[in-house]
Amino acid sequence: xxxxxxxxxxxxxxxxxxxxxxxxxxxxxxxxxxxxxxxxxxxxxxxxxxxxxxxxxxxxxxxxxxxxxxxxxxxxxxxxxxxxxxxxxxxxxxxxxxxxxxxxxxxxxxxxx
Amino acid sequence: xxxxxxxxxxxxxxxxxxxxxxxxxxxxxxxxxxxxxxxxxxxxxxxxxxxxxxxxxxxxxxxxxxxxxxxxxxxxxxxxxxxxxxxxxxxxxxxxxxxxxxxxxxxxxxxxxxx
Numbered sequence: 765x766x767x768x769x770x771x772x773x774x775x776x777x778x779x780x781x782x783x784x785x786x787x788x789x790x791x792x793x794x795x796x797x798x799x800x801x802x803x804x805x806x807x808x809x810x811x812x813x814x815x816x817x818x819x820x821x822x823x824x825x826x827x828x829x830x831x832x833x834x835x836x837x838x839x840x841x842x843x844x845x846x847x848x849x850x851x852x853x854x855x856x857x858x859x860x861x862x863x864x865x866x867x868x869x870x871x872x873x874x875x876x877x
Numbered sequence: 878x879x880x881x882x883x884x885x886x887x888x889x890x891x892x893x894x895x896x897x898x899x900x901x902x903x904x905x906x907x908x909x910x911x912x913x914x915x916x917x918x919x920x921x922x923x924x925x926x927x928x929x930x931x932x933x934x935x936x937x938x939x940x941x942x943x944x945x946x947x948x949x950x951x952x953x954x955x956x957x958x959x960x961x962x963x964x965x966x967x968x969x970x971x972x973x974x975x976x977x978x979x980x981x982x983x984x985x986x987x988x989x990x991x992x
Contacts (some may be wrong), residue, residue, distance in 0.1 A: 864925060865910075
């Protein structure tokens with residue numbers, strides 16, 4: 765499995781944008797980039813995923829570098845509820861089937877009121 | 878929609894015993910994956926079931942086995958429990974979409990403590 769590298773922890777002020785980086789220099793052409801987050805005492809929650817182009821949804825935006833070796837999850841206006849561990853995951857859907865998610869240790873995001 | 882439900886929420890077992898954990902997937906989902914999450918670590922993939930068959934398996938011993946029923950619900954069985962099996966066990970469900978990655982929905986997990 766291709767590996768991702770994320771900072772162990774980050775802090776951000778409430779109501780400000782947050783940029784969570786992820787490096788994935790060994791990404792292959794068929795790897796999708798996924799972001800999940802895990803709030804305290806809960807299971808992981810899907811945030812967003814993309815392949816090559818930047819993606820937006822109601823929760824966040826995903827900015828993917830042109831060479832795809834890095835990506836950034838953007839929370840446009842952080843709230844206290846966004847405090848969680850954020851996981852950047854690569855997974856290939858080249859094979860016909862459901863692919864597993866390989867979690868690393870993620871980035872623990874702290875929101876300062 | 879109840880989402881993914883897991884039972885029980887907490888469980889204490891003795892070393893050497895066997896345990897069965899249960900998962901009901903989100904309505905409309907046909908694929909169930911199981912993960913083990915040790916304290917302070919990210920979830921680790923155990924295996925995945927689709928069409929009542931084990932489709933993929935992570936690096937876990939044969940003591941870990943599973944089953945998927947016709948209604949898509951699933952069980953995770955662990956035999957000969959070790960102290961190191963103490964963890965949060967997460968079930969994730971998704972809808973198979975061929976070559977497109979699905980969004981996985983996770984349950985709250987079962988906290989297993991082996992003493």
